[in-house]
Amino acid sequence: MQFPHVTAAAPWARRLTLFATLLVGVSLLAGLAGAQQQTFTPRDESPEEYPAGPGRDETFYSCTACHGFKLVAQQGMTRQRWDDTLVVMTQRHGMPALEGSDRELVLNYLETHYPPTAAAPGGWQNPFLNR
Ligand code: HEC
Structure with a gap:
């Protein structure tokens, strides 16, 4: 005995199943990516990897x-822009405000080791300078 209506419904049902599978797959991946972000700990990096100095x-x-120091170290900015960045980190992201001598210390370090990267004549940047 044949059930034509069942076989007729099958391609549609299969597509629905495929769609559902994709949906689950995508949300699993998104979940994984989120979990990876959350599991970042400072232990993944250490200060010794960065230029020594006060x-x-x-x-x-x-x-x-909050985030890897690499994100900081790959920037090059003037002291003023580093200061602005600290303001953004505090106001937008909830970093405890750095004030007084702590702020000076951090700004001195950032200004000294991560200054703006000047483009060399011809637009080429020596990858071995600065970092
Ligand atoms: C309370 C959490 C928090 C702390 C502490 C924090 N940041 Fe951030 N920072 C963030 C978030 C969230 C982002 C990514 C979102 C964004 O750029 O708006 C970010 C991004 C950045 C970026 C990249 C911005 C860009 O435009 O690509 C820089 C540079 C930065 N932070 C510098 C610093 C420095 C320097 C410190 C330490 C003095 C610091 N952050 C401390 C939360 C924080």
Whole structure:
């Protein structure tokens, strides 16, 4: 005995199943990505990986409460823009405000080791300078 209506419904049902599977797959992936972000700990990096100098550890630990120091170290900015960045981290992201001598220490470190990267004549940047 044949059930034509069942076989007629099958391609549609299969597509629905495929769609549901994709949906589950995508949300699993998104969940994984989120979990990976949340499991970042400062232990993944250490201050010793960055240029030694006054304020290094203070700067490292202030910033790695939330994100990798690599995110900081790949920037090059003037002292003023580093200061603005600290304001953004505090106002937008809830970083405890750095004030007084702590702020000086952190800004000195950032200004000294992560200044704006000047483009070399011809637009080429020596990858071995600065970092
Ligand atoms: C309370 C959490 C928190 C702390 C502490 C923190 N940040 Fe951030 N920071 C963030 C978040 C969230 C982002 C990514 C979102 C964004 O850029 O708006 C970010 C992004 C950045 C970026 C990249 C911005 C861009 O435009 O790509 C820089 C540079 C930065 N932070 C510097 C610092 C420095 C320097 C410190 C330490 C002195 C610090 N952050 C501490 C939360 C924080």
